Amino acid sequence: MQDISAELAEVLQSRGLSMTLEEAVKVASFVGRMPTPLELHLFDTMWSEHCSYKSSRKLLKTLPVSAPQVVLGPGEDAGIVEFAEHGGHLWDIVVAHESHNHPSQVLPVEGAATGVGGIVRDVYCMGARVIGVMDLLRFGPPASSSSRAVARGVVQGVWQYGNALGVPNLGGDTVFHEGYESNCLVNVVSVGLVRHDRIIHSFVPGAARGTPYVLVLVGKPTDATGFGGATFASADLDSDLGMGAVQVADPFLKRVVAEANARVLDMLFERGVDFGFKDLGAGGIACVSSEMASHGGMGIELWLDKVPVSVPDLPPEVVACAETQERFGLAVPQDIAYEVVQIYNEEFELPRLYPGAGASIIGRFTSDRTYLVLHGGREVACAPVEAITEGIRHDREACPIESDVSEPSSRPVDPPSDLSRMALSPSGVSRSPLYSFYDSEVQAATHLRPGEADSVVVVPIPGCSAGLAVSGDGNPFYGELDPYLGGAHAVAEAFRNVVATGAVPLCATDCLNYGSPENPEVFWQFSRGVEGIADACRALALAGGEALPIVSGNVSFYNQSRDGAAIPPSPIVAVFGRLDDFTRARDISLKRAGDLIVLVGERRDELGGGLYYRECLGHRGGAVPSFRGGEELAMARLVLDWIGRDIVRASHDISEGGLAFAAMEMAFASGPHNGLGVRLDIACDPVLLYSETPGYLLEVGPDDLPALAGLAAPVRVIGEVVPAFSISGNGWELNLRELCEQWRDRLAAMVWREE
Known part of the structure; x- marks a missing residue:
């Protein structure tokens, strides 16, 4: 193949793509020619840090992920651990942890709302009933008017979406630090309950190797919102350029779609049909179709002309990669697909409820492990599906930072004055004004509410005494002085909070928020933070096994100001624990x-x-x-x-x-x-x-x-x-x-x- 580097460089610049020229050349080698615009956008999305973990995956493999109680560790949309037996069934807890930092800085209300929506879908798609969300927020000093505006918008987005969806808020924590002035953090945790024999996986099942399977797209019609969202979350923050990459949520539509989904899933289970189910988040149709196919050992032929759109004449790359909210993908046998579509479109009348909404068959799974996209009667993308989902890794340089470890020359003590100053500081004040916006009582399962104990305790199974304790933590003031201890204490504090209520910690999730991995000092902070988390998890095994397992998580890089100043190292960890009797909490x-x-x-x-x-x-x-x-x-x-x-x-x-x-x-x-x-x-x-x-x-x-x-x-x-x-x-x-x-x-x- 002739040298096309100059042409690729021009296309990358003209289309505003974030992948490097070297990565684009690698794409060309996979497809064996000059990539099409859709292929470049597809790989730009799927090879972003947000989707590929190209800089972090090697270190993430050092985290402990297994224990006797773990049903499903990292790799799908959410992790699952055993919880309790009741009513002749084994019940599991489903947990997921994500970030929506850049969108929330640019459009706080919409960014936070869609962050909640996305993480709720991750848990829901595993077959679970969502029983709570928890938000872990980081803002600049409240003395700053811009930080106050972002904080107000984020809280509004969280409560508007969560309350409308009927999901209780399980608290979380909120930290103010000057390092978040230009880049807030919005980390969201979602928790669900699933019957063990009703767990759903997020890939096309093995039955597709012998029976024709198709991909059904469900939900809102596709528009241009969120186009470039995954790469926006994997690049330097630019508020002006990023507004179009922020999605728009619709919690009321989601509730109806959820009811329709439940009807379809019940039908599939009753008939003993193997199927896959996945939400459309980062990367939109491109992500859900390639990952469902690749992780199931299949390929896919995608028909973009069959995708319902709300805006005419959308380019194929927008149709494929936009991150329109409230959408799901179902991998089902071809012979039942039309019945599935009928339930959404006729029984639940989604097209009448929302113009253009509904269910459509948009592709078929193939055995050749090729990702083929057709649009307007022509081939607009063709590549090995593994190249899309697994084809990129980076080994980053890490350079240690010397920290100032000086201590104050004197430490005067005046307890009444000291305690008053601490109590009225941004770090010490009560978070009850924030919690007052959230509904913690919906579903009537909350035993200890936010602020009443070190962790929130819910009773997820009606008629069962088992309680679930949930807490999340992370201390940037520790992290900026010692990144290793910042990671270790994020685990340890959340662990203690769960223990303090009387619960035995079962598992943990993490969200690792850092600056640019291309900066060796930042990558050193990241590597030390991961090491601290891993060591703490291995030391704190109470529920059996050799470690407190990390079963789900997320990495968020490029959290920095426009001038390149990174946020303080901010690993945030949530821990989930079990009480045999919730009344003992x-x-x-x-x-x-x-x-x-x-x-x-x-x-x-x-x-x-x-x-x-x-x-x-x-x-x-x-x-x-x-x-x-x-x-x-x-x-x-x-x-x-x-x-x-x-x-x-x-x-x-x-x-x-x-x-x-x-x-x-x-x-x-x-x-x-x-x-x-x-x-x-x-x-x-x-x-x-x-x-x-x-x-x-x-x-x-x-x-x-x-x-x-x-x-x-x-x-x-x-x-x-x-x-x-x-x-x-x-x-x-x-x-x-x-x-x-x-x-x-x-x-x-x-x-x-x-x-």
Whole structure:
């Protein structure tokens, strides 16, 4: 083949494609000629970081993904773990974790809404009933008007879509940091419940090798929205150029399509038909068709003229790669396909509900493993399907960064002032104004709501006592000082939050948010973060096996400002745990005056990146808390044992702000109406009060004091519950009545104030 590099370079530039010239030359070698416009757009989409994981896949393979409870690990739209037996059936939990960062920065409402929509579809397509979503958000400082606008829009998008869909919000966390001023993060987790024998896979089944199978497209008519969305999520953020790459959601249409899908899936199961089901997200029809074929060991012949469109004369590359929302792909036997189409179009009348919506047969699966696309009576793409889905990998250079590890020269302590400053800071204020937008009660399965405990607890199976605890975390203040510990503590904190409610962690998901992988320093941060996550997961196996398994996740690169400044390393991890009896779940609120406050865990001089340093001293510090897997596991076992024996009345993990801040939060949670507070019997020392070395605070009755003797984990009584709404120590006291009201309302004043 003659040298076509110059021609390729010109086409890449004229069409605004993000693939490199070297990658385009590789595409030409796969097709054996000058690629067509559709082929270039197809590979540009499918070889983007978002779809291909071309820079990260090698490192992701180091993460532990297996354990006895894992039904399905990474590789499909969502992960699945065993959960409980009830009613003669085994029930599984389905979990997925995605990012929608760039779209949410450009169009916050639409970006966040479609982020929720996409992750809900990922879980739903595995055959699950979606039982909750959780959003983990990162914004610039609330003092910035642009950051406030983005935050308001993102929250609006999350609540509008989730509430309209009838899916409860399970909380999450929100962090403000100057590093997100130009690039917010919107990570969304979705959780579902599926009967084990009704799991659906996202590829064409093996039966297609002997029986003709076709691809049925379901949902909204295709338009140009989201065209280039996958590559937009895999390139430097440009707000002006990216607006057209943001999708538009329609949760009300989705509800009707979901009902129609349920009818079709029930029919297929009842008849014993093997089928595949996948949502159309990044890459649109191109992605769903190539992945369903490739992962099923097949090829496909795609007929773009059969795709319903809402805009006439769309170019074939737009029809194939646009990311129009509320669409699904079904791989079914040809002899039943017309009955499937009839259910959508006639029984549920999708074309009447929404102009152009419905179901259409748009292709057939083939045995030759070729990806062939026809449009207007001609061939517009032809390539090996594995080249599209597996054909690109990059080995990136990693260059270590020297971190400033200096500590403040002095550490003055004034607990009433310190705690007040921390409580009213962007990091310390209550998230209740944010949660108030979300519906956590829909489906009537939420036992512990956002803010009531360290993790949300839901009861997913009606009539079954098993509870599911869900929490997500990630600390960029740690990550920017030590990327390894940022990764390890993202796992450990979410793990502790689940344990603190009394649940045994079953699995985890991750979303790895970083700058450009082409920057060696950023790629080093990424590699260290992955290493930290892997080490923490291997150290924290409680449910059996050798690790806490990562069963689903996402990598989001190119999170940076226009001038190339990367966000702080931001690995965000969600952990999911099981309680045999949801009524034993523990919240964080104080229960009874005279009870003891018990500290589980050592206090060490580890305040780097912490809330006290940042808000009270204006210093980052350097000594980030170390990760000690053995200690974490021993503490978790003790806490779970005590909760199981009804020794613990309230439980809270120690993290941001340290022991004193955790104790104050327990008092806040009980509220001024209960008139309970905490007296701490410890020295007025910054390490004892504010160190963020991991641990737990437990409320225990005096009669259970003998249980403290002879334990493997370090445990001691450090205070008691008092009949006054205050927190006090040796020589100091802080009345919490006024501060609590300010703490609850402060976030609304910060973010939702009138401009």
